[in-house]
Amino acid sequence: MTIRLTRRTVLAATAATLAAPRLALANPVEIDVHYSMPAVFKDVQEQLAAGFMAAQSDVKVSYRQATASYDDGTQLVLREAVTGRQPDLTFQGLNRLRVIAERGLAVDLAPLLKREGDSAKLGYTPELLGIGAAGGIQAGLAFATSNPIIFINADLFRRAGLDPDRKLTTWDEIIAASKTISALGDGVHGAYYRWQGDWIYSALLFGFGGRMMDEAERTIGFAGPEGKASLTVLDRLVKEGGMPALSGEAGAQAFAAGKVGMYFWSTAFLRQAMRSLGSNFNLATWEFPLGDRARGRLPTGGAAGMVLSKDPAKQQAAYRFLRYCTSPEGSAIMVKGTGYVPVNQLAADDPRYLGEFYRDNPLFMTGVRQMPIMVPWYAFPGANGVRISSTITDNVSRVVEQKASVDVALADMARDVTRLLPRA
Incomplete structure (x- = not known):
């Protein structure tokens, strides 16, 4: 899963996170975001939203009440999809992407990623993209992975x-x-x-x-x-x-x-x-x-972000926030705040993101050493x-x-x- 990258490539990839395709918007677009397990993710999610909105004033991230478990989160989405009230972006357990994708609720992220060029240069290796594939589409982007x-x-x-x-x-x-x-x-x-x-x-x-x-x-x-x-x-x-x-x-x-x-x-x-x-x-x-x-x-335990909105403006805004959450910067925030392993190769490779952190926090390296034998949930x-x-x-x-x-x-x-x- 290792990719050899120059410092210039890393900087360009980070900039690309904020340069993702967007619509010209007069007022901020508010997106409804759902995640599970607040005891693990609450602080991380709030930090990610704050960082994203500080740089992206045309999007407002609003969280609905977090569900206690991944399965509770899946039931929430399936239940609310019946009346069209599903969140614009949801972070689902990796073993539940399939049921949501097969019901036609997930937006295929492959075309959106393709518009940004080589996904590997953004830190998304084929293995990492494969974690979010389900139902014959790129149903999500891995956000947090564990073993x-x-x-x-x-x-x-x-x-x-x-x-x-x-x-x-x-x-x-x-x-x-x-x-x-x-x-x-x-x-x-x-x-x-x-x-x-x-x-x-x-x-x-x-x-x-x-x-x-x-x-x-x-x-x-x-x-x-x-x-x-x-x-x-x-x-x-x-x-x-x-x-x-x-x-x-x-x-x-x-x-x-x-x-x-x-x-x-x-x-x-x-x-x-x-x-x-x-x-x-x-x-x-x-x-x-x-x-x-x-x-x-x-x-491979953990979660992936899935864009569910059918509204073009909200869909694009949700995708941009997901890209930030899974960027080198976002992935580093997630790792430091939880214990999950990185979902972006640039975050793992570049010492500016996690290199020094792993050196100073050896307990976190145990999960990283097991990455070569991880298989899908x-x-x-x-x-x-x-x-x-x-x-x-x-x-x-x-x-x-x-x-x-x-x-x-x-x-x-x-x-x-x-x-x-x-x-x-």
């Missing part, structure tokens, strides 16, 4: 006689370390894997070289040995490693309180973790263990994507809560998901 990592309480490792500087790379090592830390007692747990959601489950599945569905999207792909191996890891973390069956937020709070040795979650949590931990303990980050080092991959075909995600979570929960064996939960999950897929 799963391990957050480490270095103090608990040392209390348990373990070395937090020696990274553990296999699940056997992870489970053994979890058992050792849990033995400290006093409400301490060695590990917490935040299992709620199909994305974090797919991290295990993809790490073993598995797939959600076969390439033709006719057969469930997680019902085989890779799927069984994935659920077995969670089963062993509970039985052998002492992992508690907490909700996602309760698990995060337990980690912040210094009661969890290893917390498995998204790089998106990094900035929030650094703010909430204070001086509770020393934090480290490790790469996510792959069950199969040769075939293992990791899912899988989107199931049909209109039942949200229900399928819930079905996967429900069955994974049965294993974590020890209410079903791995074999039973896997068989039920495959059967239930199959019922929700479109008929051939």
